[in-house]
Amino acid sequence: MDKFIIHKSSLKGEVSISGSKNAALPMMAATLLTDQTCVFHNIPDVMDTRTMIKILEVLGQRIQFDNNTLVIRAKNKSGYVAPYKLVSTMRASFCCLGPLLAKQGKAKVAFPGGCVIGPRPVDLHIKGIEELGAKVVIEEGYCIAQAHKLKGAHIYLGGVFGSSVLATINVLMAAVLAEGQTIIEYAACEPEVEHLALLLKKMGADIEGEGTPLIRVTGVKELMGCEFNNIPDRIEAATFIAASLATNSFLRIKDANPFHLTSVIELTKNIGAQINIENSSFSIKPKNNLNPVNITTLPYPGFPTDLQAQFMACLCLANGISLIAEKIYPDRFMHVAELNRMGAHIQRSGPYAIVEGKKELVGAEVMASDLRASAALVIAGVAARGKTEVLRVYHIDRGYEHIEEKFEKLGAKIERQKQ
Ligand code: UD1
Numbered sequence: 001m002d003k004f005i006i007h008k009s010s011l012k013g014e015v016s017i018s019g020s021k022n023a024a025l026p027m028m029a030a031t032l033l034t035d036q037t038c039v040f041h042n043i044p045d046v047m048d049t050r051t052m053i054k055i056l057e058v059l060g061q062r063i064q065f066d067n068n069t070l071v072i073r074a075k076n077k078s079g080y081v082a083p084y085k086l087v088s089t090m091r092a093s094f095c096c097l098g099p100l101l102a103k104q105g106k107a108k109v110a111f112p113g114g115c116v117i118g119p120r121p122v123d124l125h126i127k128g129i130e131e132l133g134a135k136v137v138i139e140e141g142y143c144i145a146q147a148h149k150l151k152g153a154h155i156y157l158g159g160v161f162g163s164s165v166l167a168t169i170n171v172l173m174a175a176v177l178a179e180g181q182t183i184i185e186y187a188a189c190e191p192e193v194e195h196l197a198l199l200l201k202k203m204g205a206d207i208e209g210e211g212t213p214l215i216r217v218t219g220v221k222e223l224m225g226c227e228f229n230n231i232p233d234r235i236e237a238a239t240f241i242a243a244s245l246a247t248n249s250f251l252r253i254k255d256a257n258p259f260h261l262t263s264v265i266e267l268t269k270n271i272g273a274q275i276n277i278e279n280s281s282f283s284i285k286p287k288n289n290l291n292p293v294n295i296t297t298l299p300y301p302g303f304p305t306d307l308q309a310q311f312m313a314c315l316c317l318a319n320g321i322s323l324i325a326e327k328i329y330p331d332r333f334m335h336v337a338e339l340n341r342m343g344a345h346i347q348r349s350g351p352y353a354i355v356e357g358k359k360e361l362v363g364a365e366v367m368a369s370d371l372r373a374s375a376a377l378v379i380a381g382v383a384a385r386g387k388t389e390v391l392r393v394y395h396i397d398r399g400y401e402h403i404e405e406k407f408e409k410l411g412a413k414i415e416r417q418k419q
Contacts, residue, residue, distance in 0.1 A: 002397075004390040004404060006381035007413035008363070011249035014281075015410055017237045017256040018044040018401040019068065019230035023192040025092045026169045027199055027230065028052045031061060031072040032099035033173060034203060036225025040070045043230055044401040047394070051090045055082055059096065078103075084110035084141055090398070091120060091166075097145060098125075098170035101134055102177040106146045111138055116370045118331030124157055124164045128171030131155045132178050152180035152219055161328055162299045163188040163213065169196055175217040176205040184215040190300040191260045195231050202226045232280070234260040235306045236400060239375045241268055242307070243407070244284045246314035246383040251410065254281040263303045267293060267311070271318065292320035292357055297328050309335045309376035316344035317383060318357035326351045334369035335376045341366055342380050342388065363388040368395045375400065382412045 019042035029052070031038045043049060045068060053063050053070075060078035064071040080100050087093045087110035100107035112122065126136050126143065132155070134147040152175065157167055168188040173196075175182035187193065189211055197210030203223040208216045237256040241264060244251040258265065258277045265275050265282075270293050273286040292315060297305040305328035315322040316339055326332050330351035340346055341364045345356040363386035368374035374396035381388030393416070396403055404414045 001391065001419050002393050003417050003419060004378065004381070004393050005415045005417055006363070006378065006388045006390065008385055009247070009382050009412040011243060011247050011251060011382070011407075011410040011412060013410050014252035014254055015240050015406050016254050017232045018042075020044070020192060020233040021046055021048055021399045022092070022165075022235070023195045023231050024049055025052050026095050026166075026192065026196045027228070028056060028070065028072065029095045029099055030173060030196060030199055030203070031056070031074070032059060032096060033103050033177065034223040034225050035074045037071065037073045038225045039227040040072075041068065041227075041229045043068050043070045044233065046401050047398040048090050048092065051086060052093060055086045055093050055096060058083060058086065059100070080104050080106050080108055082109040087112055094122060094125065095166050095169050095173070097143065098129065098173035101129060101145045101147060102150060102174045105148060108142050108144045111141050111143045116334055117329045122167070124159050124167035125170045128155050128157055128167055128184075129174050132171070132174050132182065134174075150174055150178035152178050152182040152217070154183045154185070156185045158186035165190050165193060168193050168215075172197065172200070172207070172215060172217065176200050176207070176219065176223065177221075178217075178219040180219055182217040182219070184217070185213065187213050187215045188299060189213060191231060191234065191257070199226070199228050202228055231260070232256045235304065235372070237261060238264045238307050239310050239379070239400070241284055242310035242314050243379045243382060245271055245273060245286050245290060246317055246379050248286050248288065249410075250283065250285050252281060252283045256280055256282065258282050263301055264307060267295065267303060271314070290314065290318040290357070292318040292322040292355075294323045294325075296325040299328070305329055305332060306372050308332060309373045310379055312346070312353065312355060313339060313376040313379040313383070315355045316346065316358060316361060316380065318355075320357055322355040322357070324353040324355060326353070335373035338366040338369070338373070338377055339380055342384055344380075360385050362386055365389045365391065368392045371395050371399045375403075378403070378407065378414070382407065382414070
């Protein structure tokens with residue numbers, strides 16, 4: 001297992017943002033809805049993309065992936081079973097359920113378990129496709145869904161924690177080929193969901209209201225192939241904002257979409273930085289003393305749970321006490337103990353973390369527990385005095401493209417040690 005060795009560094013310069021991983025994975029699953037070829041540009045070359053390629057190959061797609069362009073063609077004979085071995089490594093692969101069911105009338109997708117950030121139920125996915133007329137059973141660890149013909153329905157997709165990104169995506173992809181009209185109420189509004197709907201529309205689907213909590217779909221008979229660009233990764237862009245704050249470095253972030261980052265930019269200004277936006281680029285100039293702030297993670301357009309860890313890392317260096325409320329994954333705090341090993345002073349109480357800012361963090365050996373927590377430890381490592389070793393960086397490779405090269409180019413002393 002590779003590790004990163006990081007020394008305190010200040011950062012400078014500009015960084016280019018890769019295509020969004022969380023948008024790319026559903027786009028790839030959407031190709032199961034057509035027999036024609038799809039070509040996607042700006043797809044990040046990360047482990048999760050590679051895992052999705054393997055799953056689609058098992059399901060009968062032929063795939064080429066070069067220079068961030070994916071070409072996906074359907075083979076004559078399609079499979080409908082997404083095996084546990086692959087789904088267990090990446091929960092997002094559960095979003096093959098909707099398109100397989102819609103196109104082939106059957107799907108057998110491994111039932112994903114919980115993960116390190118807490119329980120991750122799929123009840124809303126199942127409720128949605130059942131309301132479209134599918135029969136669903138859970139057998140031997142698989143979710144087996146069947147429907148002779150899906151029928152449009154009025155579906156309420158709100159859960160205990162609000163909307164669900166992948167449940168909205170699954171139900172939307174099932175509804176595009178269903179007979180009649182479907183209304184999805186309490187749909188997730190994340191840019192990745194909106195982008196998927198735009199792709200489906202380009203493929204011939206009839207959808208209105210994407211990007212809002214109420215999506216209307218009128219089923220069509222078939223979808224075509226198409227060529228489509230991916231959106232920039234808003235979580236990667238904001239990870240570099242957090243790195244800029246933690247290291248008090250002036251950075252320019254390019255090839256991003258600042259309009260997907262309104263809550264983050266607002267918070268960054270409150271923490272104490274000037275942000276100048278020019279189209280798809282923006283610069284961040286932090287002030288010397290960071291202000292403590294309160295953060296509540298919420299569904300989009302609220303502050304994303306996928307940035308809670310990275311912003312916690314920089315608030316460890318703020319001038320006072322910050323309160324973080326995790327409203328999406330109440331157990332997503334594995335990074336707290338690791339940051340405390342670096343001299344941070346964070347107390348967790350249920351879904352809250354109280355972060356008492358310190359003058360400095362001190363390098364240590366720390367363990368990456370999940371994708372975003374790993375990014376937080378890299379940020380803390382670059383900001384901390386001395387040497388930090390981040391173990392198990394395979395987590396970060398799941399979702400950040402060329403992360404250490406990007407940090408290195410900005411001046412960070414970071415080295416990957418192969419184990
Ligand atoms: C997606 C993102 C992930 C992000 C998360 C929340 C992808 C590939 N992953 O995951 O990076 O952290 O959104 O923004 O896009 N829930 C239920 N029942 C369900 C489904 C979800 O109760 O059937 C709950 C979850 O436990 C969680 C909340 O709803 O508390 C939101 O989760 P959800 O939006 O579904 O997350 P994912 O789509 O899995």
